[in-house]
Amino acid sequence: MNYQLLHERLVYDQVFKIKKAKIKHDLFNAGSMEVEWYCFERGDSVAIVIYEKDTDCLLFTKQFRYPTIKEGDGWILELTAGSIEAHEDPEQRVKMEVEEEIGYQLNGLDFISSFFVSPGGSSERVFLFYTEVNSSDNIFKGGGLITEKEDIQLVKMPVQEVRKHIKNNQFRDAKTIIGIQWFMGHYL
Template identity: 45%
Template sequence: MKYTIKGEKTIFDDHYKITEGNITHDTFKGSEITVRRLAFERGDSVAILLYEKESQSLLLTNQFRYPTCKHHNGWLLEIPAGSLEKNENPKDCIIREVLEEIGYKIKNPKLINTFYTSPGASTERIFLYFAKVSAQDKISQGGGVETENEDIQLVKLPIADIHSKITEFKDAKTILALQWFLTNNQV
């Protein structure tokens, strides 16, 4: 099946961007249609599930997320994550983000998967990683980047509590990572 982007234009450009495209694509019935679609251009991101051996816990972050206020949730418990800078390698990005957010120095994160967050609306992909750390890998306070007004709390979730707590999570990448952890017996 084929598609052709007939034209694109930016209709909103601020911290994020929205583009409008006119696309002609094949249909499953064997014909062709032309549609107008919008894309939220957020850029790609990285995220990581971290297992700390000594505490037998997963390392999570708790932080304020403005968009979730629309549903009366201001703070979300989630895995460490961040946005890729232009031309940044995803592995380098996740190493930087973990140090900034929770203060751990990680080595050799393992890529689990790359996936779209909301393919009907957003161009964003998340590069999801996993790594094991030890208590000695905590080399700084973490808490986020002050100049970016980040305020991040480290939370340790004992692996014994994953089954009973997984339905309390509201962040998709975190739910996906926890399910991967349970399925793949990563301890």
Template identity: 30%
Template sequence: MILEEKTLSSEKIYNGKIINLRIDTVELPDHKYQKREIVEHPGAVAILPITDNNEIIMIKQYRKTVEEVLWELPAGKLEVGEDPKKCAIRELKEETGYSAQKIELLNIFYTSPGFSDEKMYLYLAKELNEGNPTPDEDEYVEIYKVKIEEALKMIEDGKIKDSKTIVGILLSKELI
């Protein structure tokens, strides 16, 4: 069986500052038809900053969408045409104040492919230099250093709920 869906039509419903919404009419492999609500997102980066003492630089911030304060890796949205690595360098500096002498791509993944096309670029940042954060005017974050072992325990205990952060921390096990 062929698992692909053929798009028959596409209608833009909403164009926003961060996301767009469209509804596609598709033909399924069994020749039935279905509507798909799709969130278009320009993509994002997340950064796994690890100190020489095997600590992860993490942030805590309130997320209105889930009405909770979440533990997260520094991250941010790609600007149109922006190179993901440059975005990672910028977001690390803005959110935490840290800059990295070494930054490398660890993984690329889709955050929620059931309804969104958002692609996340996950970078490892090492040889960190501390500086002053310059968050966006509507961004309020607290910065923490968390030992990798403690971060893994926080995932097990359900304290870390953010998927990009879970992916990054689980990948960090391979780095220590």
């Protein structure tokens, strides 16, 4: 199967970018067709499942997320995560995010997977990691960066409570659900 990018242009460029493209691609039943697509250029990001061994807890962030207000008060639980800048190493970025957001120093990382968040309209790809820490690894302030207008709370949740939350559909963030399910499949 082949495709050809016929035309691509930037149609919106503020905080985020939106591209419009005209593409010709092969059809499964022979032939081809031309379609116009819009792509929300979000950039890549990192996220991490953090298991605190000495407390048997998973570590989450809680923060306000405007797009979620249609379903609640806007504050949701998520894995620690952040955007990757151009040419930045995902492992270095995830370590920096953990220090900034929840104050932990990480010693080792395991790569889980990378995946597209919503490939029908967004370019965002998440690099998902796993690590284990102890409560004594919490050596930084955390809480996010004031310069980035972040206000982040660390939430330690016992693994048994995480199971209940996932079963009762209380996590509303895709990367968090994916990370929890990976953890439950590998460590429980």
